[in-house]
Amino acid sequence: MKKLCLIFLLFFSFSFSQNSGDKNKKASFLVKGVCEMCKNRIDVGTVRIKGVKYANWDLTSNNLSIIFNSNKIDLDSIQKQIAAFGHDSGIYKAPDEVYNSLPECCFYKTNTPH
């Protein structure tokens, strides 16, 4: 019984310390998009980037908040990879052929937010 408690206490402290460590960085930057479908693409696309732990994009401000592991990836390459799947991100622009293959409602260069 005591052992069990101890194991779980250890586990708790481990998981808390793991997440409050220095390697986890928060960042927030502009990513272009105009609709809820963009939001889904940006949120899911970003979280799939290796090293990104959490992503939440806001439609009204076009702001993307992320938490990432700075030992695994840096902010610059995250922004580069977001642009690569079609959404202008930080200083990086989406390649034309990727942009043109976006769902119609996501054409953020011509559509207004809706």
Add this chain to the structure above:
Amino acid sequence: MKIKLSIILLFSFYIFSGQEMVKGKVYIPLNDGNYQGVGGVNIFWKSTSIGVVSDDDGSYSIPISTETKELVFKILGYKEDIVEIIDSLNYDHFLTEQSDELDEVILLKRKNTIQKSYFKTMNIVSVSSDELLKAACCNVSESFETNPSIDVSFSNAITGVKEVKMLGLESPYLLITEENIPMVRGASQVFGLSFIPGSWVESMQVTKGVGSVVNGFESISGQVNIELNKPISDVPTYINIFRNSMGRNELNFHFNRMVNEKLSTGLFIHADHRKEKHDSNNDGFLDIPHVEGYNIFNRWQLTDLEKGVVSFFGIKFMKNEKEGGERFDTNSLSNKLWLSEIKTERFDATFKLGYVNPNIPYQSLGFQMAYSDHDQNSFFGIRNYDITHRSLYSNIIYNSIIGNTMNKIKTGINLTYDDYEELIDLDKNKTERIDRSIGGFFEYSYDNTTNFSLTAGLRYDSHNNLGSFFTPRLHLRFQPKEKTVMRFSLGSGRKSSNIYAENQEIFSTGRKIKVINSNGKFYGLNPEKALNYGLSFRQGFNLNSNDGDVTFDYYVTDFQNQIVVDWETEGELSFYNLNGKSYARSFQLEIDYQLTRKIKMKTAYKNYQVNKQYNSGLKQNPLTPKNRFFINLDYSSDPNDKGAFWKFDFTLNNVGKQRLPEHGGLSNFLGFSPSYTLFNSQVTKVFSEKFEIYLGGENLGNYTQKNPILDSENPFGTSFDGTLIYSPIVGSMIYAGIRLKL
């Protein structure tokens, strides 16, 4: 809002995932009477910033909003329409040309009161409070009549209480939780659901097959979670009055107020009363017991979004008295009358605290603690049954992620303490048992955000009477196409065997009760242990531009040990450990279809094979129909400008033949009860959002069991038996009520 949502999710045992989208096409009428898709229509959720514009062919796709269900279709030259959409992933809209009047036209897409998700990993059916209103009455045990996932047994004349079954197994094999705290268990196993007033319930989640490891090792065939009304979201004042033709009166009163920005409170009161004497079968026994009872519940909700804290505190008290038996004045004073009485008092206190780290939104911590004191004093003829069950339950859950939010984990500890004191039958000595357990769990969920997700959980418990053991559980979901989803689940469960509390009907017989002891910890018997696995397949379709879906479910429960309750010998009832096979295989085919915009149909066929090894051989479980058929039709008219409309509901239940244990009083049935059909119906007139009245009928075909009490002339003989009930005892019953929401 985000934080609040996460905290609410923290208390839920299921995981939301994926982004549900509503898709469809918008059409305009042409002069020739045909319709054509149209682009440029603004489609948005009312009072939100979430909107899309339809494509050239009229098609659109918009993510489901969490804030509102009202979708607006707007384009110049046509009427602006608002449509209410709930759990529908497909909706085609037909615009009408703008005439001179500029009134807003409100169309309603019928909402589904039973929701099945394509995106949850587990096979969970959500039941809304609207669905609960379809049932005739009044408490949770009576509210599953229109739900094909759960079967309801027929109440006997002594207790008048209906027991629920799932996948062919009785309620002790279900884990019944109230806001994720195990609640209907131990002493309250049989009557517990009937002690929860229907109007208190906000929604229910029914999980088929083994549930999550988070709530303990007890669930075997399924899990039912009951969410009660929250002071913040319930109406400020609610009054409901009900009366039926059997003299049952019920009153419900809710009062909810905000104390300040962060704190709100609710007071919920329920009272019921039934003192009329009914004996339609002239056996001298009441057909339904007299009842008198009340429930009081006061809860407090604290929400502090800046700090990421949500907390609930609640206390409940209930009292219930049932009197049954020979309550008629008979001339033969020389005869001793058979009387029964069940008095219950229960006190509950619960505390919950949820914390979401405002800086790290994927980390949260939940703490729950519950204390209950359940006290029942009862007698049935010359037999006694008294039980006092004091219980303490506590758990801590920590939620986080591994790597990223596609990989989630839940881990934590549960503690339980149960103290049972019983006075059983003719025995004059108290039996006491204490169950103590501590357990830890770890659950991992993966979701690839498109077509695959899995939840794998493992828990380890150390229990003073069950020993130390692991409980593994696995759930998989594969969604190859948008409207096709397959689910698989596998896991084990076990439970203490509270044989008397779970089988209280045995005291309403003259049978000699025997416990065939080995040397186990529960009255000499061993704990129960089973493996459950199952497969579910759901396919959505669109026929004549109306949505529907087909679901196939197949679940198997294999018992390694079970307490066999043996009714096979007349005059005797024995409990013993399973020696051989015991299994429940359940197959269900369900088709839901929107027949027209206003009429919805639910239909289900169920086949159960529930067999176990008795000392006298492998036999089908008694009083368990092998085949059942169910159909429910539901009509709602369009509301007028004041919000007034009609609702009609009709349910047909066909119950197949059931094996009956051998008994002289049932010998004319040749071992099986006849198959029969029951009809229920209800009409509701909603006058406005604030006021509605309803009128309904139960058992409209007036089908009854002629001899619900066997050998009723000789109530103190060993053949006396009031529990072999295969159909309703009372015939048609009419009820009416009003609901006032202020």
